[in-house]
Amino acid sequence: xxxxxxxxxxxxxxxxxxxxxxxxxxxxxLFAKKHKGTFVLRVEDTDQTRFVExxxxxxxxxxNWAGLNPDESPLNPGAYAPYRQSERKPMYRQxxxxxxxxxxxxxxxxxxxxxxxxxxQYKTPENPSPQxxxxxxxxxxxxxxxxxxxxxxxxxxGTPYVIRIKMPENETVQFTDLIRGxxxxxxxxxxxxxxxxxxxxxxxxxxxxxxxxxxxxxxxFRGEEWLPSAPIHIxxxxxxxxxxxxxxxxxxxxxxxxxxxxxxxxxxxxRLGFPxxxxxxxxxxxxxxxxxxxxxxxxxxxxxxxxxMLGWNAGTEQExxxxxxxxxxxxxxxxxxxxxKFDYEKAKWYNxxxxxxxxxxxxxxxxxxxxxxxxxxxxxxxxxxxxVAMVKERCHLLSDFAEQASFLFAAPxxxxxxxxxxKWTAEKSAFFTKWMDGLAQLDEPAAMEAAFGAxxxxxxxxxxxxxxxxxxxxxxxxxxxxxxxxxxFIGLEETKTRVQHVLAALA
RNA sequence: GCCGCGUUGGUCAAGGGGUUAAGACGCCUCCCUUUCACGGAGGAAUCACGGGUUCGAUUCCCGUACGUGGUACCA
Numbered sequence: 001x002x003x004x005x006x007x008x009x010x011x012x013x014x015x016x017x018x019x020x021x022x023x024x025x026x027x028x029x030l031f032a033k034k035h036k037g038t039f040v041l042r043v044e045d046t047d048q049t050r051f052v053e054x055x056x057x058x059x060x061x062x063x064n065w066a067g068l069n070p071d072e073s074p075l076n077p078g079a080y081a082p083y084r085q086s087e088r089k090p091m092y093r094q095x096x097x098x099x100x101x102x103x104x105x106x107x108x109x110x111x112x113x114x115x116x117x118x119x120x121q122y123k124t125p126e127n128p129s130p131q132x133x134x135x136x137x138x139x140x141x142x143x144x145x146x147x148x149x150x151x152x153x154x155x156x157x158g159t160p161y162v163i164r165i166k167m168p169e170n171e172t173v174q175f176t177d178l179i180r181g182x183x184x185x186x187x188x189x190x191x192x193x194x195x196x197x198x199x200x201x202x203x204x205x206x207x208x209x210x211x212x213x214x215x216x217x218x219x220x221f222r223g224e225e226w227l228p229s230a231p232i233h234i235x236x237x238x239x240x241x242x243x244x245x246x247x248x249x250x251x252x253x254x255x256x257x258x259x260x261x262x263x264x265x266x267x268x269x270x271r272l273g274f275p276x277x278x279x280x281x282x283x284x285x286x287x288x289x290x291x292x293x294x295x296x297x298x299x300x301x302x303x304x305x306x307x308x309m310l311g312w313n314a315g316t317e318q319e320x321x322x323x324x325x326x327x328x329x330x331x332x333x334x335x336x337x338x339x340x341k342f343d344y345e346k347a348k349w350y351n352x353x354x355x356x357x358x359x360x361x362x363x364x365x366x367x368x369x370x371x372x373x374x375x376x377x378x379x380x381x382x383x384x385x386x387x388v389a390m391v392k393e394r395c396h397l398l399s400d401f402a403e404q405a406s407f408l409f410a411a412p413x414x415x416x417x418x419x420x421x422x423k424w425t426a427e428k429s430a431f432f433t434k435w436m437d438g439l440a441q442l443d444e445p446a447a448m449e450a451a452f453g454a455x456x457x458x459x460x461x462x463x464x465x466x467x468x469x470x471x472x473x474x475x476x477x478x479x480x481x482x483x484x485x486x487x488x489f490i491g492l493e494e495t496k497t498r499v500q501h502v503l504a505a506l507a
Numbered sequence: 508g509c510c511g512c513g514u515u516g517g518u519c520a521a522g523g524g525g526u527u528a529a530g531a532c533g534c535c536u537c538c539c540u541u542u543c544a545c546g547g548a549g550g551a552a553u554c555a556c557g558g559g560u561u562c563g564a565u566u567c568c569c570g571u572a573c574g575u576g577g578u579a580c581c582a
């Protein structure tokens with residue numbers, strides 16, 4: 001039956017690309033790869049009032065970063081070009097007209113004011129939002145109530161109009177959702193949605209059906225928020241005579257706020273301190289910049305892993321997956337029905353796991369900007385790679401490398417002297433001076449540590465009481481790899497400089 | 508309000524008529540480590556509620572509650 005799987009992601013280029021959006025891309029991508037199919041990116045830019053400069057390129061950038069590049073897109077057109085709905089504008093009207101000819105749609109000349117008036121007029125406590133439907137369309141200015149001559153006259157006069165679907169009064173629209181099973185809706189409860197806007201552009205409802213048909217889409221994945229309008233689309237497929245070619249539908253669960261309730265939004269990220277967009281988004285109008293997962297220090301493979309586990313699981317105990325593994329294992333049967341609350345702590349854990357698996361040279365390159373942002377210059381890539389290896393297990397984000405390893409390249413600016421002062425003595429001070437004087441060559445960490453311990457014993461001091469002071473002198477705080485590994489890394493000269501500096505401060 | 512969809516620990520979740528109801532994140536305790544982290548060993552914590560069906564329901568059915576989405580010339 002399914003000759004060749006074709007799926008599509010159809011974003012509206014209006015701003016930052018949300019977690020949920022990328023998750024939809026991911027599931028499309030995985031499904032396509034699993035079935036050796038084609039993943040199409042179609043830009044749904046039919047709302048000209050919401051055009052945002054740069055938003056389309058931004059989507060490509062995000063997908064590229066995530067490694068989810070489409071097989072066909074506006075940048076890489078296949079056999080079904082164009083891939084931007086704004087460029088497909090001339091294609092939609094004929095279908096809307098066909099629907100009118102079949103009495104499945106009609107012209108409506110109502111102005112926004114008249115629509116508003118209708119809603120006010122029919123508004124009751126029981127029905128707070130009256131619809132343009134079988135109950136009200138008889139009172140409106142449309143081709144159902146006007147004579148053909150009047151309609152023609154209005155059109156000839158250039159009166160703005162839309163084309164609306166005429167929802168039947170007593171039908172049950174039933175379809176099978178790949179994730180949820182049988183779904184049914186009563187048509188009397190669905191309103192006469194606009195199909196073609198007065199500017200000649202289709203609405204989503206018409207465009208999605210026409211384009212999915214023309215682009216031979218076999219499986220249509222979208223967020224759960226589309227479920228209520230599914231009957232419109234099903235009916236359109238039927239009315240247009242394409243029922244046998246209708247794609248299989250799958251409505252994906254929503255990604256919800258970690259606290260409270262509702263869909264995860266950009267605001268929640270700002271409020272709770274975590275990113276929501278894949279990559280940094282700069283609003284060209286307001287100039288506002290919203291940090292993305294990439295800038296926050298996430299590895300793309302971790303981001304993918306996080307998204308995959310939000311609503312899907314392999315049914316095994318495996319938690320960490322590569323994109324390749326996901327392509328192989330993904331199946332719609334294992335996609336959840338219920339929405340999932342986003343857990344940033346777990347997201348960071350995934351990233352930490354992927355950092356441990358990542359190549360050190362790559363981590364060095366990716367974390368370099370964070371050192372630079374802290375004003376720490378790292379000239380030697382080899383050294384940085386070594387540093388990365390030393391601290392990687394304590395890093396959850398790429399930015400953590402700068403926190404955890406800057407002292408390997410620049411002496412600490414502040415020192416946690418409170419950890420040393422209370423127990424500081426002149427004897428300890430003397431010990432460190434003597435120790436430095438004896439430091440002649442850079443030995444292996446273990447050898448240096450043994451020498452350190454031996455000297456301490458000679459001086460009648462406990463090694464354990466001297467380790468923390470030494471660490472504070474070199475690192476500035478109570479963290480980091482083994483002290484002698486650090487000395488081995490920064491060298492004798494730098495070690496002495498740092499020790500002397502703190503010795504002076506303690507004197 | 509109406510309609511759709513959903514509901515297993517705090518979170519992600521496995522399981523789907525009989526189980527001690529997996530595992531992971533987070534939290535707590537201990538071990539390792541004279542730091543932090545990693546790692547290891549433990550621990551607290553769950554089937555929304557009410558009716559059925561059944562010898563037996565977390566699992567099937569029906570209600571209720573709650574959540575969520577929709578109810579635009581936005582997608």
